Amino acid sequence: MLLPRPEQLLPAPGDLNELLGSLQLITPLLDAMPGVVFFIKDRQARYVLVNQTLVQRCALKERQALLGKTAEQVFPSRFGPRYTEQDRRVLEGGQPLSDQLELHLYPGREPGWCLTHKLALRDRQGAVIGMAGISYDLQAPLASHPAYQKLAAVDAHIRQHYAQPIAVKDLAAIAGLSVAQLERLCKRIFQLTPRQMIHQARLGAATGLLAGERPITEIALDCGYTDHSAFSRQFKALTGLSPSQYRDSQRRDPPNCV
Numbered sequence: 001m002l003l004p005r006p007e008q009l010l011p012a013p014g015d016l017n018e019l020l021g022s023l024q025l026i027t028p029l030l031d032a033m034p035g036v037v038f039f040i041k042d043r044q045a046r047y048v049l050v051n052q053t054l055v056q057r058c059a060l061k062e063r064q065a066l067l068g069k070t071a072e073q074v075f076p077s078r079f080g081p082r083y084t085e086q087d088r089r090v091l092e093g094g095q096p097l098s099d100q101l102e103l104h105l106y107p108g109r110e111p112g113w114c115l116t117h118k119l120a121l122r123d124r125q126g127a128v129i130g131m132a133g134i135s136y137d138l139q140a141p142l143a144s145h146p147a148y149q150k151l152a153a154v155d156a157h158i159r160q161h162y163a164q165p166i167a168v169k170d171l172a173a174i175a176g177l178s179v180a181q182l183e184r185l186c187k188r189i190f191q192l193t194p195r196q197m198i199h200q201a202r203l204g205a206a207t208g209l210l211a212g213e214r215p216i217t218e219i220a221l222d223c224g225y226t227d228h229s230a231f232s233r234q235f236k237a238l239t240g241l242s243p244s245q246y247r248d249s250q251r252r253d254p255p256n257c258v
Helices: 016-031 052-057 080-093 148-161 168-175 179-190 194-209 216-222 228-239 243-252
Strands: 036-041 047-050 097-105 111-122 128-137
Touching: 016 036, 016 047, 016 052, 016 128, 036 052, 047 052, 080 097, 080 111, 080 128, 097 128, 097 194, 097 228, 111 194, 148 168, 148 179, 148 194, 168 179, 168 194, 179 194, 194 216, 194 228, 216 228, 216 243, 228 243
Parallel strands: none
Antiparallel strands: 036 047, 036 128, 097 111, 111 128
16 A cells, blocks of 8 residues: 655645644644754744644743743753754755754753754745754664564773774674674664764763763774774764863763753
């Protein structure tokens, strides 16, 4: 049976207000997703619709406090500028952002890993009128899956050896799988590709070490990077800040502050 395309289920709106009006009926459904942040923004990257999860993550009582503001205005400086930069790339280029591993705010306003997707919204003439996005928390691995034990061994290897070079083909050998099988099962069980799992382990360790006073070059080497520049590029790709900027932002913005 052929399924309808998304544009057949939700025709392109005449403008952003028309789209927002059509979504009011499903707002309670969007609010019933505690592990998923959902939002729509206008052409200036300002929130025009948010779900309750985002309101709570920003330590606010009412969604009205978010509307009309950009992410840069409501999130701590180690997060907000990165989100707004992403928004503007989607709005100006019209290209979606998919499967972006990055740090977000978990309940209690502690940083945690999520996967983010953003999509430009277009009117009937094809002009970009805004954007929509979701960020969903990386949940516990799917332990009930038959291949979980094989993948748990891969995860353990990454966490124990992230300071060393790790090849995906070697991870596949540990699991007794082909590289293609490993890629597919990692996404199913851990919601990440093997490469994303490596980045998560390395950058997770790095964010903790940056809270101290050790030189950033030492931290880079201890977290599996060959040099300072490689570490900085990857760190900025996933957090939006250089390691030194992240260290400074932690000092300015304690984890429980907006």
